[in-house]
Amino acid sequence: MTNFLQAIAASDPDMYNLIIWEQQRQTTGMEFIASENYQSAAVLHAQSTVFANKYAEWYPGKRYYWWQERTDVMESLAIKRAKKLFRSDHANVQALSGAAANLCIYWWLLQPWDTILWMDLTHWWHLTHGHPVTFISKIFPFVRYGMSDIATWRIDFDAMRALALEHKPAMILAWFSAYPRELDYERFAEIAHEVGAIAMADMSHIGWLIAWWVLKNPLDYWFHVMMTTTHKSLRWPRWALILSKGKVSNPLKKPEDTIENIPTRLDRSVFPGTQWWPHMHTIAGIAVALHEAAQPDFKEYAQQTLRNASAMADEFMCLSYSLVTWWTDNHMIILDFSADDTLNWSIAEKTLDAIGISTSKSTIPDDPNPPFRPSWLRIGTPAMTTRWMKEDEIKIIVWLMHDAFQHCDNHDYLAWLKKEITALSLQFPVPWL
Numbered sequence: 001m002t003n004f005l006q007a008i009a010a011s012d013p014d015m016y017n018l019i020i021w022e023q024q025r026q027t028t029g030m031e032f033i034a035s036e037n038y039q040s041a042a043v044l045h046a047q048s049t050v051f052a053n054k055y056a057e058w059y060p061g062k063r064y065y066w067w068q069e070r071t072d073v074m075e076s077l078a079i080k081r082a083k084k085l086f087r088s089d090h091a092n093v094q095a096l097s098g099a100a101a102n103l104c105i106y107w108w109l110l111q112p113w114d115t116i117l118w119m120d121l122t123h124w125w126h127l128t129h130g131h132p133v134t135f136i137s138k139i140f141p142f143v144r145y146g147m148s149d150i151a152t153w154r155i156d157f158d159a160m161r162a163l164a165l166e167h168k169p170a171m172i173l174a175w176f177s178a179y180p181r182e183l184d185y186e187r188f189a190e191i192a193h194e195v196g197a198i199a200m201a202d203m204s205h206i207g208w209l210i211a212w213w214v215l216k217n218p219l220d221y222w223f224h225v226m227m228t229t230t231h232k233s234l235r236w237p238r239w240a241l242i243l244s245k246g247k248v249s250n251p252l253k254k255p256e257d258t259i260e261n262i263p264t265r266l267d268r269s270v271f272p273g274t275q276w277w278p279h280m281h282t283i284a285g286i287a288v289a290l291h292e293a294a295q296p297d298f299k300e301y302a303q304q305t306l307r308n309a310s311a312m313a314d315e316f317m318c319l320s321y322s323l324v325t326w327w328t329d330n331h332m333i334i335l336d337f338s339a340d341d342t343l344n345w346s347i348a349e350k351t352l353d354a355i356g357i358s359t360s361k362s363t364i365p366d367d368p369n370p371p372f373r374p375s376w377l378r379i380g381t382p383a384m385t386t387r388w389m390k391e392d393e394i395k396i397i398v399w400l401m402h403d404a405f406q407h408c409d410n411h412d413y414l415a416w417l418k419k420e421i422t423a424l425s426l427q428f429p430v431p432w433l
């Protein structure tokens with residue numbers, strides 16, 4: 001990254017110092033926030049290229065401005081790679097973020113006041129799906145399903161089907177913000193098809209694990225549309241992909257509002273329905289990231305991330321910690337402190353922060369505490385797996401975390417533990433930083 005950093009140092013030393021400072025934090029500490037990772041040098045650089053200078057309104061082959069030969073090839077490449085990786089009929093690569101992509105999906109696939117069926121707001125919600133503070137909640141009524149019981153952490157599909165038959169939703173949504181298990185997509189799709197609803201999955205947290213069949217792909221189970229952010233836990237630019245099944249036609253012509261035409265309806269929803277100029281430099285970063293994800297070592301990386309999360313779950317359970325859902329099928333585990341008298345997420349998060357480990361708090365279904373003081377701590381392994389830590393290191397780190405929790409009031413001891421963490425961390429550098 002030297003060239004770019006040199007240019008910034010010459011132009012704006014204050015900004016240069018901030019970048020170097022943050023770079024040091026990211027390389028000496030340990031990143032266990034489940035939704036963070038390290039973008040590769042190629043992905044970072046691709047976003048800082050001359051594509052940032054180019055206006056490219058509309059879609060490849062159908063632009064309004066001239067000189068689109070390169071932008072057309074680049075965006076088409078990103079679309080082709082996304083379709084292959086996620087096994088979809090269509091990919092829209094222009095959505096600015098997860099929230100924007102969700103808006104695009106709702107806006108043109110539904111009519112105002114159509115009902116949407118999704119997870120209970122007090123369970124594993126994400127605000128963008130109809131929390132009362134959002135614009136979306138003023139347009140679409142939401143009916144909510146939940147977990148059958150907190151002991152099994154499974155969705156109550158019978159209750160969900162009863163809700164679907166009663167309210168006839170136009171869309172049924174799957175996936176949430178912090179759920180460590182696989183979902184029964186077949187059952188979701190069955191209910192959606194029975195009531196004529198669109199089956200949509202917001203895969204923001206695990207979208208990348210669908211590549212290479214590491215986890216199940218809802219599009220393989222009769223879902224119509226799937227959205228994934230590209231930055232959470234994934235090493236990609238901050239962006240979103242909208243992937244769908246159906247017939248792709250000319251986005252300049254309005255197609256009929258049928259389920260078959262979902263891909264083109266979505267294209268028209270992203271542009272001009274909701275957004276305007278696509279950010280071509282970010283699409284360049286996405287194209288590079290998709291190419292990296294198509295390489296066999298990405299499969300090994302994704303599988304190792306899961307093995308590391310399982311090792312972490314195992315080790316915490318051996319130490320008698322309580323885990324939400326008792327196990328993990330993906331890249332995250334969630335520690336439950338709701339029954340702990342001495343530890344809560346706040347003490348745990350601050351203690352880990354003091355020894356150089358980043359994690360994040362999380363709410364739980366029917367959490368007795370408010371969202372800013374929830375009972376759980378979410379820990380994810382994608383970032384440290386990018387640095388090629390394996391099960392042995394993860395087990396050592398769990399012991400260091402446990403040691404820190406036992407001595408959370410002893411600042412000298414925590415300072416000593418921080419040195420241990422830094423020493424271990426430096427043995428696993430981010431290769432390109």
Ligand SMILES: Cc1ncc(COP(=O)(O)O)c(C=O)c1O
Binds near residue numbers: 102126128239240
């Ligand atoms: C499930 C889910 N959907 C959508 C979003 C919104 O994504 P973005 O931050 O890219 O707008 C998030 C982000 O936290 C999320 O967890």
